[in-house]
Amino acid sequence: MTAIELEGLTKDYGEVLANDDVSFTVERGEVFGYLGPNGAGKTTTIRTLLGFLSPTAGTARLLGHEITAERELIQAKRRIGYLPDDPSFDEGATGREVLDLHASIKGDERSDELLDLFDPPLDRPIREYSQGNVQKLGIVTAFMHGPDLVILDEPTNGLDPLLKQRFASFVRDERARGVTIFFSSHILGEVRRLCDRVGIIRDGRIVTIEPVEALLDRSGKVVRLKAAEPIPVDALDLPGVHDLEVGQHDAPARESPEVAGTRHGGTTETTGGPDESAASTSATPDTIDECTFTFTGNVNDLLSELSAYRLQDCSIEEAPLEDVFMRFYGGEGDV
Numbered sequence: 348m349t350a351i352e353l354e355g356l357t358k359d360y361g362e363v364l365a366n367d368d369v370s371f372t373v374e375r376g377e378v379f380g381y382l383g384p385n386g387a388g389k390t391t392t393i394r395t396l397l398g399f400l401s402p403t404a405g406t407a408r409l410l411g412h413e414i415t416a417e418r419e420l421i422q423a424k425r426r427i428g429y430l431p432d433d434p435s436f437d438e439g440a441t442g443r444e445v446l447d448l449h450a451s452i453k454g455d456e457r458s459d460e461l462l463d464l465f466d467p468p469l470d471r472p473i474r475e476y477s478q479g480n481v482q483k484l485g486i487v488t489a490f491m492h493g494p495d496l497v498i499l500d501e502p503t504n505g506l507d508p509l510l511k512q513r514f515a516s517f518v519r520d521e522r523a524r525g526v527t528i529f530f531s532s533h534i535l536g537e538v539r540r541l542c543d544r545v546g547i548i549r550d551g552r553i554v555t556i557e558p559v560e561a562l563l564d565r566s567g568k569v570v571r572l573k574a575a576e577p578i579p580v581d582a583l584d585l586p587g588v589h590d591l592e593v594g595q596h597d598a599p600a601r602e603s604p605e606v607a608g609t610r611h612g613g614t615t616e617t618t619g620g621p622d623e624s625a626a627s628t629s630a631t632p633d634t635i636d637e638c639t640f641t642f643t644g645n646v647n648d649l650l651s652e653l654s655a656y657r658l659q660d661c662s663i664e665e666a667p668l669e670d671v672f673m674r675f676y677g678g679e680g681d682v
């Protein structure tokens with residue numbers, strides 16, 4: 348049996364078609380990342396799945412239960428945990444009182460281990476909580492009853508790096524226990540670390556559902572090079588090199604297919620250091636001291652090409668999610 352099954356789920360708010368014929372399945376035991384820019388429709392999907400919004404068309408099943416049948420949804424929810432994108436608890440209650448209330452409604456067989464891990468300050472009223480502490484309490488409430496399926500809307504919002512790491516390792520352990528986890532995120536790195544598969548939504552429509560490795564292979568890396576001595580620009584005329592920018596840059600300029608710059612072979616060339624205007628794209632130097640580009644080829648091939656030159660520094664990082672969207676799906680981004 349699948350954990351989540353959406354069939355043509357559509358939510359029209361009137362002015363905005365927030366989910367347009369959304370269909371996909373999440374298998375039992377899978378960690379599934381739901382990725383998309385701001386306003387793409389992630390929260391709408393999640394809130395519709397959980398019965399907080401009625402779909403305009405289509406339907407979905409959670410753990411085999413029809414979401415549009417109230418009794419079935421109530422039955423399913425006993426085995427589901429949920430963390431909203433903005434967890435809100437009674438401001439006057441202490442963390443402990445919030446947990447007691449949740450325990451009385453759905454059970455708390457796992458709260459001790461969760462409190463050990465996430466450690467929200469239980470004796471203080473919620474109004475004194477930081478955003479991170481609210482999030483920690485939200486994570487505890489989502490998992491405390493030992494659910495089979497957990498739906499999390501941007502779960503690492505407000506968590507510090509240590510807690511993010513702890514959360515990532517917790518999700519991996521949950522997966523090993525057979526728990527299905529569906530979570531939305533803006534952060535490709537987070538999805539990469541945690542997910543088996545990813546679904547990308549944009550403007551209410553699913554643009555791809557694929558294993559996370561396949562997505563990352565296609566999204567490429569951002570490479571920054573600093574040469575110890577000038578490198579001929581032709582050395583980077585390699586398959587898989589895109590958006591080459593000569594000089595110091597934070598990242599390659601975003602480029603939709605329609606606005607690609609001057610290309611020679613696999614490269615797009617833009618001259619100029621940080622203090623030159625973006626319009627100065629005419630002259631291409633013969634040699635490069637420093638450059639940034641996106642690389643979608645085999646990293647070992649690139650390193651072997653570069654081994655002929657003396658480098659002072661080289662970094663290879665994941666392409667930002669914005670670039671993934673721009674590169675593969677085009678159009679205006681709002682990330």
Ligand SMILES: Nc1ncnc2c1ncn2[C@@H]1O[C@H](COP(=O)(O)OP(=O)(O)OP(=O)(O)O)[C@@H](O)[C@H]1O
Nearest residue numbers: 360363365383384385386387388389390391392432
């Ligand atoms: N209650 C509502 N009434 C009208 N429009 C809404 C409502 N809720 C959301 N929208 C619109 O629906 C679209 C999808 O919003 P949604 O919150 O689902 O996106 P999201 O992907 O979760 O965004 P974010 O990452 O910023 O949380 C947006 O254009 C949003 O403005």
